[in-house]
Amino acid sequence: MSKSFDELIAVMVRLRAPGGCPWDAEQTYRSLSQYLLEEAYETFDAIHEADATGNTEHLQEELGDLLLQVVFHATIGDERGDFTIEDVAKGITEKLILRHPHVFGNANFARAEDVLDNWDQLKADERKASGKSEKVLESILDEVPVHFPALLEGLKLTKKAAKVGFDWESCDQIFDKLREESNELQAAIANGDKENISEEIGDLLFVVQNLARHLDVEPESALKRTNRKFRSRFKYIEEELKRHGKSPGESSLAEMDLLWNRSKEAVLADGGE
DSSP, X not given: OOHHHHHHHHHHHHHHSTTSOHHHHTOOHHHHHXXXXXXXXXXXXXXXXXXXXXXXXXXXXXXXXXHHHHHHHHHHHHHHTSXXXXXHHHHHHHHHHHTOHHHHSSOOOSSHHHHHHHHHHHHHHHXXXXXXXXXXXXXXXXXXXXXXXXXXXXXXXXXXXXXXXXXXXXXHHHHHHHHHHHXXXXXHHHHTOHHHHHHHHHHHHHHHHHHHHHTTOOHHHHHHHHHHHHHHHHHHHHHHHHHTTOOGGGSOHHHHHHHHHHHHHHHHHTTOO
């Protein structure tokens, strides 16, 4: 381990030790789980920020926060006698070597898809060899964690189903399904059935996610990009209104629509989206 990494571990141990930090000392795997998720999302945002701006300073900071979560959990594991940070590092190193036989062995794969297929096969073989296969899965979909964010869960579920042939053959078929689900949503709205409306919106989102998968577009990233675009354009509206002594709440929809269109023109003029 490097000096900086060893120091990080030592700091975490000190925080958890008697006379250290009461809050850090009382944390458990479960109590930290939400923080781990939050840090992962903040890192995700920082990646997209770095991609958009070229500035990686925020990304470096967020990766540090994410690393802290790994070290925190490993420190708890060490205290309990479950595992150490060395065990964590050794485990992932061995996994990487084993699952890359085309790099560390004699296998030869020409396409990235072949690498992924072999990865899944090796993963299944490892499970059998370790005895984990004793837990019989009732469905191939049981391999997808139910606590994944909805978009990611949907993407993983449909990828699993597609691997065994349960999938649309073309994007045209998905567009047909989109029209079908849109019509069903409109009917639910007309009937005023809140529960059915919610269900139909879910069905519509699920089909859109499938379209993204077929087009090799990561839906979470695509939606994040659109969210950033909306933030930027709405901020433009706020700033322009403020220059004239107004706020969005004091303006008409027509005024804001006009500024919205101007914001798109301004971004395009700057070479943006």
